[in-house]
Amino acid sequence: MKRKVTADGTLIEYELTRKRVKNINVRISPDGKVSASAPYFVSFGAVDSLVIKCKDKIVRARDALSKNAVRELTATEKKEFKNALILLTRQTMALFPEIKTPFPEIKLRKMTSRWGSCNAAKNIITYSTELYFKSEECRRYVAAHELCHLLVQNHSKAFWEQLEKAVPDCKKLRKKLNER
Numbered sequence: 001m002k003r004k005v006t007a008d009g010t011l012i013e014y015e016l017t018r019k020r021v022k023n024i025n026v027r028i029s030p031d032g033k034v035s036a037s038a039p040y041f042v043s044f045g046a047v048d049s050l051v052i053k054c055k056d057k058i059v060r061a062r063d064a065l066s067k068n069a070v071r072e073l074t075a076t077e078k079k080e081f082k083n084a085l086i087l088l089t090r091q092t093m094a095l096f097p098e099i100k101t102p103f104p105e106i107k108l109r110k111m112t113s114r115w116g117s118c119n120a121a122k123n124i125i126t127y128s129t130e131l132y133f134k135s136e137e138c139r140r141y142v143a144a145h146e147l148c149h150l151l152v153q154n155h156s157k158a159f160w161e162q163l164e165k166a167v168p169d170c171k172k173l174r175k176k177l178n179e180r
């Protein structure tokens with residue numbers, strides 16, 4: 001069941017589950033959600049006060065989350081970033097002399113689960129707006145990755161070999177890109 005408590009003016013909502021446990025447990029999940037498990041015999045008040053005691057920890061978890069949250073780009077930022085990505089893709093394409101097709105159309109849009117995508121049949125590379133918050137070398141990696149898909153349209157061994165040939169430190173960069 002859902003419960004709400006207020007600790008020094010901070011509203012905390014939490015999910016309470018009754019279990020065959022000995023003690024009350026309060027958990028803060030990585031997405032900031034608070035849950036508590038408690039034995040059947042303890043009062044709501046006892047669980048509430050333990051949740052209130054965890055307030056500082058909960059607030060810290062929320063702060064960390066909002067710091068990592070990506071904000072929306074302004075129209076100007078989007079325009080400028082798209083131009084920067086076109087230039088970056090052009091430079092990166094020089095690493096792939098095997099690509100014989102014309103320079104692809106570059107698109108920029110909000111994507112939450114991917115950094116970029118490549119439609120080889122239509123010759124379009126789409127980048128995620130979230131790349132705006134990533135370093136230059138990470139952006140270069142994504143550009144190389146998507147360009148490489150113009151040659152190999154899957155993530156087969158051939159793809160990674162091709163990518164490594166153009167970008168020898170691609171494994172390191174890929175790891176860096178997916179770090180928070």
Ligand SMILES: [Zn+2]
Pocket residue numbers: 145149155
């Ligand atoms: Zn890919």
